[in-house]
Amino acid sequence: MTRIVSHTTTKKIDLLALTLPQLQQWLKEQGEPSFRAKQIYNWLYTHLVTDFAEMTNLPQSLRSRLAQEASIGPIVVRRELHSKDDRTRKILLELPDGKLIESVLMLYPPLGESSARATVCVSSQAGCAFGCTFCATGQMGFERHLSAGEIVVQVLYFARELRKAPWVARGLPDSKPIDHITNIVLMGMGEPLHNYDNVLRALHILNSPDGFNLGARHMTVSTVGLVPAIRKLSQEPLQVHLAISLHAPTDELRGQTMPVNRKYPLSELLAACEDYIAATRRQVTFEYVLLAGVNDTPTHAHQLGELLAPLAQFAHVNCIPVNATAAGYRPPGPEAIRTFRDILFQHGVSNSVRAERGDDIAAACGQLRTHFDTSKS
Numbered sequence: 001m002t003r004i005v006s007h008t009t010t011k012k013i014d015l016l017a018l019t020l021p022q023l024q025q026w027l028k029e030q031g032e033p034s035f036r037a038k039q040i041y042n043w044l045y046t047h048l049v050t051d052f053a054e055m056t057n058l059p060q061s062l063r064s065r066l067a068q069e070a071s072i073g074p075i076v077v078r079r080e081l082h083s084k085d086d087r088t089r090k091i092l093l094e095l096p097d098g099k100l101i102e103s104v105l106m107l108y109p110p111l112g113e114s115s116a117r118a119t120v121c122v123s124s125q126a127g128c129a130f131g132c133t134f135c136a137t138g139q140m141g142f143e144r145h146l147s148a149g150e151i152v153v154q155v156l157y158f159a160r161e162l163r164k165a166p167w168v169a170r171g172l173p174d175s176k177p178i179d180h181i182t183n184i185v186l187m188g189m190g191e192p193l194h195n196y197d198n199v200l201r202a203l204h205i206l207n208s209p210d211g212f213n214l215g216a217r218h219m220t221v222s223t224v225g226l227v228p229a230i231r232k233l234s235q236e237p238l239q240v241h242l243a244i245s246l247h248a249p250t251d252e253l254r255g256q257t258m259p260v261n262r263k264y265p266l267s268e269l270l271a272a273c274e275d276y277i278a279a280t281r282r283q284v285t286f287e288y289v290l291l292a293g294v295n296d297t298p299t300h301a302h303q304l305g306e307l308l309a310p311l312a313q314f315a316h317v318n319c320i321p322v323n324a325t326a327a328g329y330r331p332p333g334p335e336a337i338r339t340f341r342d343i344l345f346q347h348g349v350s351n352s353v354r355a356e357r358g359d360d361i362a363a364a365c366g367q368l369r370t371h372f373d374t375s376k377s
């Protein structure tokens with residue numbers, strides 16, 4: 001078996017980058033019994049500790065050794081912002097090599113039948129290589145992939161925060177406080193399927209029943225549409241929810257806002273989605289950022305309806321009024337959104353609209369870092 005090497009730029013091994021079998025292997029290499037791995041996993045992901053000294057059922061010698069040779073994720077929070085209603089929280093994380101990434105926590109009080117949710121929007125890369133014209137991250141260009149530990153730590157940060165101070169919606173003092181993370185979405189900075197192995201490893205780590213124990217159904221991977229990776233994902237034992245950033249109903253228009261379309265045109269993308277559905281029997285969400293005057297007319301809605309109607313109940317469209325970025329796009333007004341959605345319904349395509357949130361803290365991906373970089377210079 002290959003030796004497990006450190007994934008951080010320091011010499012220490014980042015335990016948050018290791019699956020349970022990898023941690024067992026690493027401990028074996030240190031001459032420790034493998035049952036210690038489950039104990040450590042329990043401290044990391046159930047007790048959410050940040051210090052080896054707290055792992056009180058480990059021998060003192062092992063604790064000191066871990067403190068010297070291992071770390072519990074990189075975590076330097078340069079900024080933390082809470083929206084005025086405290087339903088959106090955003091952090092700017094500095095990685096060991098100085099790269100900056102963002103993560104967002106979105107809190108939803110219980111509504112009717114549905115229970116309360118705490119969703120972390122996770123980054124998978126610093127920057128992004130795909131250059132979508134409406135996306136602040138896309139305009140930064142690609143910097144690097146995140147390690148599995150750098151992905152996992154974003155979720156743990158907010159999990160620890162909620163554990164320390166469970167959240168109750170303002171104005172709903174009688175609602176049950178939320179003290180844990182219920183969902184994660186890979187919709188922060190970067191393209192998760194471009195960093196396939198580390199993303200999948202992070203999801204396995206968070207899914208482990210011996211640790212964080214978050215169900216695959218509570219994990220969403222959002223992709224710009226990397227066809228071979230979508231096909232690979234459909235064969236994984238971990239059946240996560242798939243979201244496709246569609247954003248245009250024709251190749252011509254999609255090619256203008258999303259350069260990736262030239263490599264993987266709509267016919268190939270939709271065929272991969274059909275195969276994903278056939279393999280998993282799971283619904284796919286199609287994200288559609290509404291850009292006023294660009295892709296939001298009734299004609300576009302009809303084209304989108306015709307494109308997705310063959311997928312029937314397996315397709316769901318999430319309409320997202322664009323968050324304004326430097327590129328100068330504007331979101332459509334409520335009437336144009338209503339008309340767009342009604343046309344989709346006429347075609348039998350289920351759809352919803354994403355409620356805007358966190359406007360006062362620049363919550364759209366890439367925006368906080370853009371503000372931060374600008375204010376520094």
Ligand code: SAH
Pocket residue numbers: 132134135136186187188189190191192222223224244245287289320321322323324325364365
């Ligand atoms: N790279 C992946 C995941 C990160 S982006 C992807 O593209 O799917 C997460 C979602 O935010 C995508 O649907 C993306 O298109 C959308 N998005 C990007 N810029 C946005 C903006 N300015 N306003 C609203 N949504 C945006």
Ligand code: SF4
Pocket residue numbers: 128129130131132135136137138139188189190191224245
């Ligand atoms: Fe990258 Fe996604 Fe932004 Fe496109 S929308 S540039 S793929 S992060």
